[in-house]
Amino acid sequence: MKVRKLIKALLAASIVAGVGLSPAAAADKVKIGLVLKTMTTPYWQAMIAGAQDVARENDVDLVMLAPPTEDAVEQQINMFQDVLSQNPAVMIFAPTQPPTAINIMEKAKAQKVPVVLVDTPMPEGFDDYATFVGMDNVAIGRVGGEALAKVLKKGDKVILLEGAPGNPTNTERCNGAEEVLKAAGMVIAARQPTYNDRERAFSVTQNILQGQSDIAGAFGADFDKQLGAKRAFTQSGKDVPIVGVYATDEVLRGLLNGELYASVHINSYDIGQQAVKAALDVIAGKDVPKRLFVDAMVVTKDNAQAVLDQAAKYAR
Structure with missing residues (x-):
């Protein structure tokens, strides 16, 4: 309403x-x-x-x-x-x-x-x-990559989910995240397009997990990629940190109830x-x-409520 x-x-x-x-x-x-x-x-x-x-x-x-x-x-x-x-x-x-x-x-x-x-x-x-x-989409990717690297260790496998091939926004974000994660010693196990579609993010992540069950984390270039990947990991019985971009209401509620780890808020x-x-x-x-x-700032469970309250003010 x-x-x-x-x-x-x-x-x-x-x-x-x-x-x-x-x-x-x-x-x-x-x-x-x-x-x-x-x-x-x-x-x-x-x-x-x-x-x-x-x-x-x-x-x-x-x-x-x-x-x-x-x-x-x-x-x-x-x-x-x-x-x-x-x-x-x-x-x-x-x-x-x-x-x-x-x-x-x-x-x-x-x-x-x-x-x-x-x-x-x-x-x-x-x-x-x-x-x-x-x-600055490369910088946003770096911020997200740093947040993910903090809860992983050297040698951990990570996947990156971007949009359609040739989409500069998503590509630059994944470039920034990949740069930081590699520098921290993580292994990029897969980097695949999801065409800005949550269901594709879900199916792409599912396919990756079928071949590599030891994935330790994921970065999604926007919220749909994060949420689609989360569902795939959950259905596979895995609870891993996933960082996305855009702290939507749905993402913020996921952060508050502990289902999601972090999001880069613009x-x-x-x-x-x-x-x-x-x-x-x-x-x-x-x-x-x-x-x-x-x-841009990283939003976690600790500050998600403040961001959610701010968003509600704008939606009135």
């Missing part, structure tokens, strides 16, 4: 962002467009809350749109076009499928509307954007804040770094 109320409120905000203002007053406000992958999950809701807080503090007209699900690529592109047609000073954009977004990014450039990317960068070699605000509220601040700096003509990274 809370999520539905939030979505309705956000959609209303995206349509009538200047509610309560006269047309002249609304016209005087700086308009910034915000097009995300979805508004229906805690990760994106926290990002929206951060963006709204900074927009409110700076009297910004924040025009927000996002599809109902993260796989609605064409719908997201159309939403970007819709917001762009309203002539914002800057667009903030989280491309669901970056290669598909190149044409619309070029339209923004032709219209002289700078774009601040969040969460997901454009393909390597594409530089027509003002800045990227998000995560502060998407901070991403939302930094994105609007960067957009305002771009409007003011200030020099903005090409990349702005937010910090």
Whole structure:
């Protein structure tokens, strides 16, 4: 119910962002467009809350749109076009499928509307954007690898689960984790794609365990990989530490009840804040770094409740 109320409120905000203002007053406000992958999950809701807080503090007209699900690529592109047609000073954009977004990014450039990317960068070699605000995925992998290495010993076998082949986000996270784990003396027994699907993560892990029953731990490049792997280990009668990325409500509850070991938490509220601040700096003509990274933290049973409480606040 809370999520539905939030979505309705956000959609209303995206349509009538200047509610309560006269047309002249609304016209005087700086308009910034915000097009995300979805508004229906805690990760994106926290990002929206951060963006709204900074927009409110700076009297910004924040025009927000996002599809109902993260796989609605064409719908997201159309939403970007819709917001762009309203002539914002800057667009903030989280491309669901970056290669598909190149044409619309070029339209923004032709219209002289700078774009601040969040969460997901454009393909390597594409530089027509003002800045990227998000995560250093190699660093995130290192943080997760360090958390896993702390509870393992030299010689222990570990598996790494990533997304679809060619997905830079997942690949970079697994690269970071592999680097740290190898340096700590662990053996990478397998590194396989799971196509960002929990059931595939489950079946891939099952297949690995059938051939190598002595796996001592796992790193998943996101929460679905972590949860799918956990189910496979549990059904095999094994209780091993598994580290994932994105501390969703489901993951946090798993940490609290002891079913899961750790997750790398990405502060998407901070991403939302930094994105609007960067957009305002771009409007003011200030020099903005090409990349702005937010910090990540390890969440375990000890601090999971605090993170869960924070997420609940954003979902209201």
